[in-house]
Amino acid sequence: MDLRKINRLLCYIVLILLSILCLFSFYLLIVNSTRAHSQIQKGFSFTTGSFFKINLKNVLDSEELPVVNGIINSFIVSSASSILATYFSVLTAFSIHTYEFKFKRLFFTFIMMIMMVPNQVSALGFMRWMGKLDLMDSLIPLFLPSIASPIVFYFMLAYMQSNLPKAMIEAARIDGASEFRIFNQMVLPIMKPAIAVQAIFTFVSAWNNYFIPSLIIRSTKNKTLPILIAQLRSADFLKFDMGKVYMLIFLAIIPIIIIYIILSKYIVRGVAVGSVKE
Amino acid sequence: MKSISKKKTKSISYSKWGYIFLIPFFTIYIIFSLIPLISTFNNSFFENYMVGLTQIGPNFVGLDNYRAILFDSDLPKFALNTLIIWLLGFIPQIIISMTLAIWFTSARLNLKLTGFFKTVIYMPNLIMAAAFSMLFWALFSDIGPVNNLIVALGHEPISFLQSVNGNRGLIALMNFLMWFGNTTILLMAGIMGIDNSILEAAQIDGANAWKTFWHVTIPSIKPILVYVFLTSLIGGIQMFDVPQVLTNAEGGPNRTSMTMIMYLNKHLYSKNYGLAGALSVILLIITAILSFIVYRNLTERAEK
Numbered sequence: 001m002d003l004r005k006i007n008r009l010l011c012y013i014v015l016i017l018l019s020i021l022c023l024f025s026f027y028l029l030i031v032n033s034t035r036a037h038s039q040i041q042k043g044f045s046f047t048t049g050s051f052f053k054i055n056l057k058n059v060l061d062s063e064e065l066p067v068v069n070g071i072i073n074s075f076i077v078s079s080a081s082s083i084l085a086t087y088f089s090v091l092t093a094f095s096i097h098t099y100e101f102k103f104k105r106l107f108f109t110f111i112m113m114i115m116m117v118p119n120q121v122s123a124l125g126f127m128r129w130m131g132k133l134d135l136m137d138s139l140i141p142l143f144l145p146s147i148a149s150p151i152v153f154y155f156m157l158a159y160m161q162s163n164l165p166k167a168m169i170e171a172a173r174i175d176g177a178s179e180f181r182i183f184n185q186m187v188l189p190i191m192k193p194a195i196a197v198q199a200i201f202t203f204v205s206a207w208n209n210y211f212i213p214s215l216i217i218r219s220t221k222n223k224t225l226p227i228l229i230a231q232l233r234s235a236d237f238l239k240f241d242m243g244k245v246y247m248l249i250f251l252a253i254i255p256i257i258i259i260y261i262i263l264s265k266y267i268v269r270g271v272a273v274g275s276v277k278e
Numbered sequence: 279m280k281s282i283s284k285k286k287t288k289s290i291s292y293s294k295w296g297y298i299f300l301i302p303f304f305t306i307y308i309i310f311s312l313i314p315l316i317s318t319f320n321n322s323f324f325e326n327y328m329v330g331l332t333q334i335g336p337n338f339v340g341l342d343n344y345r346a347i348l349f350d351s352d353l354p355k356f357a358l359n360t361l362i363i364w365l366l367g368f369i370p371q372i373i374i375s376m377t378l379a380i381w382f383t384s385a386r387l388n389l390k391l392t393g394f395f396k397t398v399i400y401m402p403n404l405i406m407a408a409a410f411s412m413l414f415w416a417l418f419s420d421i422g423p424v425n426n427l428i429v430a431l432g433h434e435p436i437s438f439l440q441s442v443n444g445n446r447g448l449i450a451l452m453n454f455l456m457w458f459g460n461t462t463i464l465l466m467a468g469i470m471g472i473d474n475s476i477l478e479a480a481q482i483d484g485a486n487a488w489k490t491f492w493h494v495t496i497p498s499i500k501p502i503l504v505y506v507f508l509t510s511l512i513g514g515i516q517m518f519d520v521p522q523v524l525t526n527a528e529g530g531p532n533r534t535s536m537t538m539i540m541y542l543n544k545h546l547y548s549k550n551y552g553l554a555g556a557l558s559v560i561l562l563i564i565t566a567i568l569s570f571i572v573y574r575n576l577t578e579r580a581e582k
């Protein structure tokens with residue numbers, strides 16, 4: 001009995017230490033985003049300061065970094081990606097799930113095959129081809145490709161197989177509904193839980209994406225947040241107000257953490273379902 | 279009779295909707311992925327770069343770019359860097375994730391607050407890698423808070439970002455923090471899927487916890503372990519954001535933290551399309567082989 005208690009105590013200690021390791025850097029981020037440059041230079045602190053508003057104002061008004069534009073661009077790209085990826089992945093999954101047609105197996109196998117191809121390996125062609133299409137320095141190539149998201153498709157298909165009986169579709173047809181109507185008014189509502197989980201994941205990964213945007217975006221007004229952060233890194237940091245540096249990181253990270261805290265139950269469940277299902 | 283025949287003709291006409299609903303996916307895939315992929319292949323066979331302001335090529339050179347990138351470049355060094363940094367993150371990750379997964383699923387331990395702990399350890403996975411890396415750079419710089427703390431505790435400051443181990447260690451630490459929660463959740467799902475009767479049978483046979491783990495748990499979740507290992511390796515090959523931002527694209531002292539994708543990115547920026555193309559194709563082939571093993575591993579499991 002006693003041994004078990006000691007065991008358990010040991011587990012809790014390790015878990016608490018790991019949690020601290022996970023949270024410590026974000027804690028320092030929050031602390032330092034509330035302190036003035038001179039305070040940060042002076043040394044370490046565990047308690048927050050009173051410069052949060054001033055740092056925020058400085059970052060948002062900053063002339064060398066168009067932060068407000070960056071937030072807006074990141075938000076446009078992430079929202080559009082998440083809407084397009086979820087809607088069209090459900091549509092693609094619906095096609096494979098519902099209909100019988102020639103080469104269906106082939107299409108499915110093809111989508112599974114391209115699932116693991118990282119987009120870095122076609123980045124060269126992507127860059128040059130976007131130049132030819134006159135889409136260089138545009139936000140469109142950052143979100144339009146989400147229509148073809150094999151991983152989201154696979155998740156939707158798995159969810160559909162256990163939640164959308166074909167008899168329901170038959171019934172709707174007998175009632176005279178068109179295929180488009182069946183999809184938009186019956187299938188989409190049934191898929192809501194899966195759509196919610198995948199919408200969050202695609203939003204977050206688009207929000208965090210750095211490699212492709214950094215190759216496509218040139219002009220200051222179109223930059224997204226990750227590009228601004230990398231740009232800040234390459235600036236001469238001795239000239240920089242560290243309060244502003246921490247505040248920019250804060251703006252890039254904290255919205256995602258807030259979304260996560262609100263929806264963590266669904267997200268953590270989604271991880272296991274998405275990756276291990278069958 | 280009439281209604282049956284009507285239904286039959288209708289069910290035939292439905293199949294066209296299968297194609298129609300696939301149109302958006304494949305149109306977008308062809309425009310934004312397939313054409314770029316083919317173009318990348320194509321570029322890899324041409325000499326095409328800039329010397330100052332002079333454009334060389336494009337001239338067809340066959341496999342010269344492959345020869346150049348494999349034998350006359352620092353790619354082997356960068357591949358080794360990538361592997362070392364990946365291992366530095368992955369080894370602690372798999373050990374700790376395995377331990378946590380067993381603790382969280384153990385009925386004997388019956389830990390409380392597992393939901394809370396899972397939420398906390400998964401969180402870094404959703405953080406913007408570029409911002410996370412920038413944060414670590416600020417925290418671990420020579421005059422940053424971590425060194426302030428070290429000095430306040432009466433030690434000499436440590437130049438993390440000027441040393442090889444410091445850079446590699448920090449990148450590995452970030453990768454570890456970003457992925458061990460995810461791995462824990464995957465392994466938990468695997469362990470919870472083990473048939474309870476096997477575990478009970480092992481206990482009746484007098485197997486202790488360690489033996490049960492080694493002879494029952496590990497073999498039962500082998501497919502998930504393989505999945506975790508290979509997807510992590512594929513992710514490791516793609517390592518970019520964290521080292522790029524931490525080392526400001528330079529790869530740390532003597533480029534010891536330069537990864538393969540950072541090298542690719544350098545060629546893309548300097549418009550050396552031939553070498554960038556060859557490197558892309560090599561990375562694609564490695565990834566394809568690893569993915570194929572994952573796929574076979576998963577389908578074998580489904581068939582069992």
